[in-house]
Amino acid sequence: MIKRLQPFLALIGLVTGPFLWAQHENGHEGHAHQESHAEEGLIEGLEEEAGFDPSPFIMHHVADAYDIHLWGEGESAVHIPLPVILYSEGRGLHVFMSSAFHGHGDERHAVMEDGTEYVLSHGHISLVGDHSGHDHGGEHIMDLSITKSVFGMLFIMALLVFLFGRAAASYKKRPGQAPTGLTNALEPLVVFVRDDIAVPSLGEKKAQKFLPFLLTVFFFILFANLLGLIPFIGGFNITGTVGITMVMATFVFLLTTLNGNKHYWGHLFWPPGVPIFVMPIIIPIEIVGMFLKPIVLMIRLTANITAGHIIILSFVSLILIFGESSAVAGYGVGIFSTLFMIFMYCIELLVAFLQAFIFTLLAAIYFGEATHEAHH
Amino acid sequence: MELLTILLEIGQGLAGLGAGAAAIGAGLGVGRIGGSALEAMARQPEMAGDLRTNMIIAAALVEGVALFGAIICLLVALG
Numbered sequence: 001m002i003k004r005l006q007p008f009l010a011l012i013g014l015v016t017g018p019f020l021w022a023q024h025e026n027g028h029e030g031h032a033h034q035e036s037h038a039e040e041g042l043i044e045g046l047e048e049e050a051g052f053d054p055s056p057f058i059m060h061h062v063a064d065a066y067d068i069h070l071w072g073e074g075e076s077a078v079h080i081p082l083p084v085i086l087y088s089e090g091r092g093l094h095v096f097m098s099s100a101f102h103g104h105g106d107e108r109h110a111v112m113e114d115g116t117e118y119v120l121s122h123g124h125i126s127l128v129g130d131h132s133g134h135d136h137g138g139e140h141i142m143d144l145s146i147t148k149s150v151f152g153m154l155f156i157m158a159l160l161v162f163l164f165g166r167a168a169a170s171y172k173k174r175p176g177q178a179p180t181g182l183t184n185a186l187e188p189l190v191v192f193v194r195d196d197i198a199v200p201s202l203g204e205k206k207a208q209k210f211l212p213f214l215l216t217v218f219f220f221i222l223f224a225n226l227l228g229l230i231p232f233i234g235g236f237n238i239t240g241t242v243g244i245t246m247v248m249a250t251f252v253f254l255l256t257t258l259n260g261n262k263h264y265w266g267h268l269f270w271p272p273g274v275p276i277f278v279m280p281i282i283i284p285i286e287i288v289g290m291f292l293k294p295i296v297l298m299i300r301l302t303a304n305i306t307a308g309h310i311i312i313l314s315f316v317s318l319i320l321i322f323g324e325s326s327a328v329a330g331y332g333v334g335i336f337s338t339l340f341m342i343f344m345y346c347i348e349l350l351v352a353f354l355q356a357f358i359f360t361l362l363a364a365i366y367f368g369e370a371t372h373e374a375h376h
Numbered sequence: 377m378e379l380l381t382i383l384l385e386i387g388q389g390l391a392g393l394g395a396g397a398a399a400i401g402a403g404l405g406v407g408r409i410g411g412s413a414l415e416a417m418a419r420q421p422e423m424a425g426d427l428r429t430n431m432i433i434a435a436a437l438v439e440g441v442a443l444f445g446a447i448i449c450l451l452v453a454l455g
Binding site for chain 1: 429432433436439440443444446447
């Protein structure tokens with residue numbers, strides 16, 4: 001039901017968004033624009049920014065952040081602050097909320113109780129020298145902050161533990177009976193992963209061994225993708241963050257390599273049935289391929305999810321760019337942009353599922369290759 | 377220095393072209409995979425499930441290469 005409503009929520013947001021923005025701009029400017037109409041306020045608001053540049057706008061929404069940005073710009077923006085955890089050899093450990101960063105614009109500063117000053121500029125936190133004139137001090141900071149993506153990741157983990165914990169409890173409570181409610185919603189997906197992904201590529205016996213990993217990865221990616229598609233909650237881009245997909249791809253690589261049997265390594269270092277003079281070409285390719293597989297796994301997921309976000313944001317930018325020249329053009333383009341955005345939302349819902357499926361399927365196929373028994 | 381900035385500008389423009397070229401290649405590849413899979417499914421509907429899975433795997437592999445291209449173009453354009 002929520003999935004079905006998403007495009008409509010997006011539509012409502014788009015239609016009402018400019019009006020809210022216009023009112024906000026009016027309120028912000030105080031008496032100067034009080035008498036102007038909402039549309040004029042919108043145009044003036046845009047002109048104040050001296051030309052709308054879509055590139056930083058899109059990057060700001062796609063990139064990771066130290067707080068969850070709900071709506072608004074500049075000082076009146078509504079943020080949910082997240083904890084910032086910084087450690088450096090000289091200054092020790094500092095834990096504070098990201099709302100401690102004051103000011104707005106490119107550089108925001110936060111001063112600790114012991115006088116240490118941090119500066120947040122272009123999405124990176126660095127130290128400010130002890131008022132000794134050194135800018136941004138040279139010291140290396142270990143940044144362990146709970147950023148937007150980390151928060152989203154933890155949220156998804158908690159959600160999965162909660163959902164599947166309840167589903168498991170319901171199986172215990174009603175053994176042998178048809179599933180109901182939540183369990184009923186999750187069971188088809190679990191059965192899908194088992195029967196359409198794990199068993200065909202691994203075989204009945206080995207599927208049981210790898211199913212826990214495959215199910216975890218599948219549901220984590222699926223839920224993270226869907227969380228990223230819910231509008232107005234800060235635009236999470238969890239699976240579009242390289243760090244997170246890299247960890248998942250590393251696990252796939254480790255599991256493949258550690259479970260590789262004699263047959264797998266034999267195929268890798270001395271492919272059977274290949275003429276000797278081709279070996280110098282084949283063997284390096286096989287070895288590079290071994291590392292390339294998880295890398296492509298990582299890039300595919302990251303790029304697909306990020307690209308989906310960028311496309312949707314580009315349609316928003318299009319409205320703002322045309323709105324700069326005239327209100328009529330803005331609203332005219334807005335209608336078509338919105339329709340295209342709804343279309344893209346539907347595609348992204350498909351992609352959210354498809355990418356979870358592909359990642360799990362390819363992982364299962366790699367495991368299957370590694371554990372395949374010789375039969376010739 | 378002047379020449380270098382101009383060359384960088386041109387390079388950024390070409391990055392866009394590169395992304396387009398990657399999309400053309402991926403489009404051709406995925407289109408062919410999808411077309412062939414549909415043909416095969418029409419001939420042998422009982423194999424549709426197997427064919428669909430293999431189609432998606434092949435499409436994902438093609439897409440992976442295209443995304444490599446797109447990522448490199450993005451790095452050039454932003455770097």
